[in-house]
Amino acid sequence: MPSLFDPVALGALIVPNRILMAPLTRTRGSADHVATPIMADYYAQRASAGLIVSEAIGISRQGLGMPHATGLWRDDQVAGWRRVTDAVHAANGRIIAQIWHMGRMVHPSFTDGATPISSSSTRAPGRAHTYDGRAPYAEARPLAREEIVEVVEDYRLAARNALRAGFDGVQVHAANGYLIDQFLRDNANHRDDDYGGGFDNRMRFLLDVTRAVCAEAGADRTSVRLSPNGDTQGVNDSDPEPLFAAVARALDPLGLAFLELREPPRDGTLGMADRDPIAPAIRANFGGKLVLNSDLTREAAERLVADGAADAVSFGRLFISNPDLPERFARDHPLSDYDRATSYAQGPEGYTDYPAAAP
Template structure:
């Protein structure tokens, strides 16, 4: 069985190990959603990951409702991403851009007062992060079928821009209760047209978006993130296993390079499992590289590889506090703890000031 430290070829991407950096929203862009020089340092510090998947990056203003999160729909954003990508490449790393539409989780404050879009006219629970603090979510506007070609073009544009910025590939964010997930699951998709009702119909938008992205980036540089288990941000499904197995089969038929999945781990950091893991059934129908993300450490991640459950493991919050995570796993060294208070703050504290193992020992 492969080690976490072994290289792996994923489509057209050569990864030097199987310790991937999962997407992590950090809020260090400008108010106009333009990446900053601080982000160059942050991503370069983590270039020893097999592949870095960037923080979720908006495909349009319509789809981006998180303060100080980056976008990739205009030229200024593309130019600001270029030094980030170059810094990672200069250190021998690989970096993939995760592209994002937040669906009903975009507050109208980001849309000049207009409602967000979703599969159906539903309202997310809890409250949205805005520049004026937390505010209740608003009811979404059900996206008419005639607007879907326009949405697909937004995904194509974001993909063209990501490739122009030099990224090694693109990952479609189809998880965690955002737009595509809202179409997938029957708790938020109440449609009666070709995008609702049956599993085949609810998977349709995911397939069409994936085909549109793969058309631009190439199938061998396209990935998808799904969260196949449990309620998250008010989005859930009554019968998730056949739904997500069908989604995995559709993605395999498109021929994408990798599928990364977020299932709640044994500690239930984000989201809570209400069903046995669905990833094993999905792996049986998906022909590409399977990456799992579920609160792993080095030993449990290796155990997942040993069991044949995954081809690589994506680590999220662990990479926040451990920029040299592969070295720490290789040395079986203690892992530093991240500080939740600085997850989304705008400065360097809790972002680029976590020491490497070498620096910690020198101190």
């Protein structure tokens, strides 16, 4: 039976263990969305992960609405991320870029007042983070057909720039209520064209994007992240199990490096699902490597890998406060708790000041 400490092939990458670092928004970029030197230190500290999936990186100015998040649409952004990937590689690590369009979650203050875009005319619940504090989300407008093509090209450019920046691959962020998820799930997608309605139409945008990224990075260096089992930032589906089983079947022939699922439990500590994980149905319809995530302990992760339910497991908050997480697991060292208050701050506190365990 495989263990967390066994190597595994994730497409073109042979990773030394199955303890992956999940994508984690940490807002340590510059105000104009460039990766900063402290980010190189942070990721290099965590290079013992089998694979690091970067924080979500914006594909365009239109698609990025998070203060101090970073992008990959300009040359200076490519250069900023190159410092990070060089540091990770110098520490014998591997890192892929998660690329992202936030859709209706982009507040107009980030785009000179432009109306946010989505699959349909809907409004996200709650309040957006802006440089001037919290503000209500604006109602989005539906993307026109010709604009869908333009956004797909933005994903293609971001994938190309990720490789220029030295990343070892690219992950399509199709989870957490952002733009691709807004096309996938029926409470956000009310279109009556061939990007709305039935499953095949609602997953068309995901497939357009994924094929474009595969064309740039290679399918064996491309992965996709989904969040199937419940409401995320107001996005949900009335019948998710057959929807995401269909998504898995459609992605399977592409030959992806892996598919990652964020599925919190019903009693989750950071988000509570309204249904059990859909991973078993996805596993039955996707023959490639599967990575599971959210609220997992070491013991639960070991069972998932040993039983064949997952090929690897990604950890988020545990990697924030335990930069040497694989070694701590291997040596049975105690785990440090993370300080949630500093998760989205700026500077080193709660970012690069978590120590490794004593030898």
